[in-house]
C-alpha cells in the first residue's frame with residue numbers, strides 16, 4: 276500500500292499561545308525564518324507524500340496565502356537583484372499539491388480528521404499535527420510509513436515520556452514486534468497514573484486507514500465536548516492491525532511557549548547565518564546570570 280496523501284489538522288484555537296495567536300495562526304508563527312507549518316510540509320514531502328490537505332478555520336486564511344504565488348513580491352525581488360529569495364518565495368508555493376477544508380466548528384481532533392473523508396477516499400493516509408515539529412535525518416513520517424507498509428497496518432508515532440507528562444498525552448498498551456516497532460493493544464487519553472497503560476505517549480504522527488472515518492463519525496464527544504482521535508484509535512486497534520513506532524528524532528510541541536522556544540533556539544543554532552552568533556550570545560548571557 277502506497278501512502279500518497281496527508282492531512283494536517285490545523286484548526287485548533289491555539290489558546291496556549293495567546294495573545295499572539297488571536298489573529299496569527301500558531302502554525303504561521305516563525306521558527307527562525309520559516310513558519311511552523313512549512314517544517315511539517317517539508318517532512319511530509321520528504322516522506323513521499325504528494326497531496327496534502329490542511330484542515331483550517333475562518334481565522335487561518337494566512338496559511339492559504341502563504342502557499343500561494345505572490346507575483347508583485349517576486350517581481351520586486353527579481354528587479355532588485357534578490358533572485359535567490361525570489362526562488363525561495365516561489366518554491367514555497369510549489370512544494371506539494373496543497374488543498375484546504377474548513378472545520379466549521381472546533382469539535383476536536385477526531386472531528387477535524389473526519390473533514391478529510393472526501394479528500395482521502397479509499398486509501399491509507401498520513402496525519403501530521405499542525406503544531407508538532409519533528410527533527411531527524413530520516414523523516415519521522417517516513418519511519419511510520421515504512422512500518423505500516425512492512426507489516427500492513429495503521430501506525431502511530433510514540434516516544435516515552437515522564438510519569439508527570441503522560442497524563443497530558445494518550446498512553447499506549449503495546450507488545451514488541453521488531454526493533455522499534457510494536458503491536459498496539461489499546462490506548463487511553465490523558466490517563467491518571469493508575470489508568471495509564473505505559474509511559475509511551477502518542478506524539479503527532481499517524482498512518483490511518485479509511486476505516487477510521489466510520490468509527491469517528493459514531494464516536495460520541497468526550498472531554499470538553501470534543502471528538503477525540505484517541506477514542507477512535509482505541510476502537511480501530513481492536514479490529515485492524517495497528518503498529519506503534521518508537522520513532523527516532525526530537526519532537527517539539529510548538530503549540531506551547533516552552534516547546535516553541537526550545538525549537539526556536541535549537542533551529543537557530545543550526546542555521547549557518549545566525550547559529551555561531553547565537554551561540555556566542557547565549558554564552559555571554561549565561562555567564563552574566
Ligand code: UTP
Pocket residue numbers: 284285286287288289290291292330378380381382383384386387404405406530
Ligand atoms: P491541540 O489541542 O494541540 O491544539 O490539538 P489547540 O486546540 O489549538 O490547542 P490549545 O490547547 O487551544 O492551545 C492538536 C491538533 O489538532 C488540531 C490542532 O490545530 C492541532 O494541530 N485541532 C484541534 C483541530 O484541527 N481542530 C480541533 O477542533 C482541535
